[in-house]
Amino acid sequence: MGLTLVEKILVKHSSKKKLEDFVYAKVDFAFANDITGPLAVKQFYKIGRNKVFNPRRIAFVCDHFTPARDFKSANNVSFLREFSAKFRIKNFFDINNCGIEHVFLPEQGFIKPFDLITGADSHTCTYGALGAASFGVGSTDLAACMASGRCWFRVPKTLKFIYKGKIPRWLEAKDLILYTIGNIGVDGALYKVMQFSGPVIRNLGIDARFTICNMAVEAGAKTGIIEPDDITFDYVKRALKNKKVPRTAYRVPRNEYKGDKDASFERIYEWDISKLEPQVACPHLPSNIKPASSLKSVKLSQVVIGSCTNGRLSDLRIAAKILRKKKIPSTLRSIVIPATPNIYKQALKEGLIDVFIKAGCIVSPATCGPCLGGHTGILGKGETALATTNRNFIGRMGSPESFVYLSSVAVAAASAIKGRITHPAEVT
Numbered sequence: 377m378g379l380t381l382v383e384k385i386l387v388k389h390s391s392k393k394k395l396e397d398f399v400y401a402k403v404d405f406a407f408a409n410d411i412t413g414p415l416a417v418k419q420f421y422k423i424g425r426n427k428v429f430n431p432r433r434i435a436f437v438c439d440h441f442t443p444a445r446d447f448k449s450a451n452n453v454s455f456l457r458e459f460s461a462k463f464r465i466k467n468f469f470d471i472n473n474c475g476i477e478h479v480f481l482p483e484q485g486f487i488k489p490f491d492l493i494t495g496a497d498s499h500t501c502t503y504g505a506l507g508a509a510s511f512g513v514g515s516t517d518l519a520a521c522m523a524s525g526r527c528w529f530r531v532p533k534t535l536k537f538i539y540k541g542k543i544p545r546w547l548e549a550k551d552l553i554l555y556t557i558g559n560i561g562v563d564g565a566l567y568k569v570m571q572f573s574g575p576v577i578r579n580l581g582i583d584a585r586f587t588i589c590n591m592a593v594e595a596g597a598k599t600g601i602i603e604p605d606d607i608t609f610d611y612v613k614r615a616l617k618n619k620k621v622p623r624t625a626y627r628v629p630r631n632e633y634k635g636d637k638d639a640s641f642e643r644i645y646e647w648d649i650s651k652l653e654p655q656v657a658c659p660h661l662p663s664n665i666k667p668a669s670s671l672k673s674v675k676l677s678q679v680v681i682g683s684c685t686n687g688r689l690s691d692l693r694i695a696a697k698i699l700r701k702k703k704i705p706s707t708l709r710s711i712v713i714p715a716t717p718n719i720y721k722q723a724l725k726e727g728l729i730d731v732f733i734k735a736g737c738i739v740s741p742a743t744c745g746p747c748l749g750g751h752t753g754i755l756g757k758g759e760t761a762l763a764t765t766n767r768n769f770i771g772r773m774g775s776p777e778s779f780v781y782l783s784s785v786a787v788a789a790a791s792a793i794k795g796r797i798t799h800p801a802e803v804t
Contacts, residue, residue: 383531387399405486406495413436432467453470475715476687478500480716480742482502482586488616490633502589507604533569534569534641538647541647542650549580553588562662562663570597572585572601591662654787659770668798676791678710678711678753680713684715684744687713687719692719695789699732699792704795713752763780
């Protein structure tokens with residue numbers, strides 16, 4: 377029986393010559409953020425090691441509570457900075473050279489096809505968009521990984537998702553993954569790999585692929601993945617240009633960056649999305665999906681455009697296209713968060729930031745901010761937000777008595793203009 381792409385990566389990175397239920401595998405890259413990093417470092421000190429496995433293959437990205445929201449957040453960043461200096465970890469990123477980790481790290485060339493990645497953050501699954509096996513792990517696992525360069529994995533089964541048909545106007549990758557989660561539920565891929573494929577996926581740009589893989593964990597998946605193609609390799613080539621980052625230790629012929637033709641899938645889903653309309657996840661689960669057109673009565677207090685799911689340049693271009701020469705109501709807060717400084721600079725160069733400001737939006741520096749109820753847009757009691765983020769659990773964005781809806785960028789921008797959940801066709 378053949379192997380899926382994730383199975384191939386795990387076998388190649390382990391000492392095993394064939395697939396087993398558990399593997400002890402070498403990791404290409406490990407990272408944490410300003411919340412999970414300090415926990416991992418404390419566990420690392422408990423181990424008693426006097427060096428890390430490879431300082432060039434470890435990174436700390438301070439993105440969740442930065443710019444520091446309080447003194448505890450500032451102390452966390454200082455703690456990681458001191459540890460990085462002590463163990464010669466150059467990949468320490470603070471607000472002067474940073475961004476939302478799951479956008480920033482690929483942008484900087486740290487992630488490549490066939491890599492095995494561990495990150496102390498659940499949305500590490502994002503990097504499957506580049507054909508990497510990327511797994512979110514706990515801080516204790518990350519500490520062991522920083523010390524040894526290895527991690528134990530139970531090999532997950534793979535579910536295959538095939539998308540066919542012509543993509544309707546205003547339908548985005550976010551709608552595809554919301555529709556998928558709505559169909560299988562928040563535990564429909566529990567500890568599985570979600571492999572996304574089909575003609576629709578092959579025609580998506582890399583930003584859209586990141587969005588889809590980012591939310592695999594919202595269906596309970598261990599990771600998501602898309603087999604790499606020319607679009608993938610072109611992105612990686614650009615990201616690696618002039619970047620001094622470690623190359624993968626495993627050189628694999630390009631034709632091997634795919635699963636075997638006789639690979640086994642636990643289940644295969646297949647959908648024609650030709651008539652699918654923009655989707656919205658209603659409170660309080662990412663699987664509580666309804667068409668955007670059915671939610672016109674939902675009035676909003678806040679709209680958030682950004683996050684590791686939808687804070688990329690292509691997302692900002694979509695938002696600006698809808699918001700250009702429009703005004704948002706004075707009763708609504710509209711927050712736009714470019715995911716990295718490079719994205720912010722390019723958006724500024726293209727005039728997108730000017731569009732947002734003239735429309736009445738607040739533009740924030742790169743941060744996770746409101747996504748996890750950190751800062752830069754906390755919801756109060758009874759308030760309702762529509763966000764391009766990835767989770768809408770009770771209290772996720774602030775008060776446990778607030779309400780969070782999730783949508784694509786197009787729906788979010790259109791809704792900001794109307795002050796209620798709105799299909800983009802209503803304002804264009």
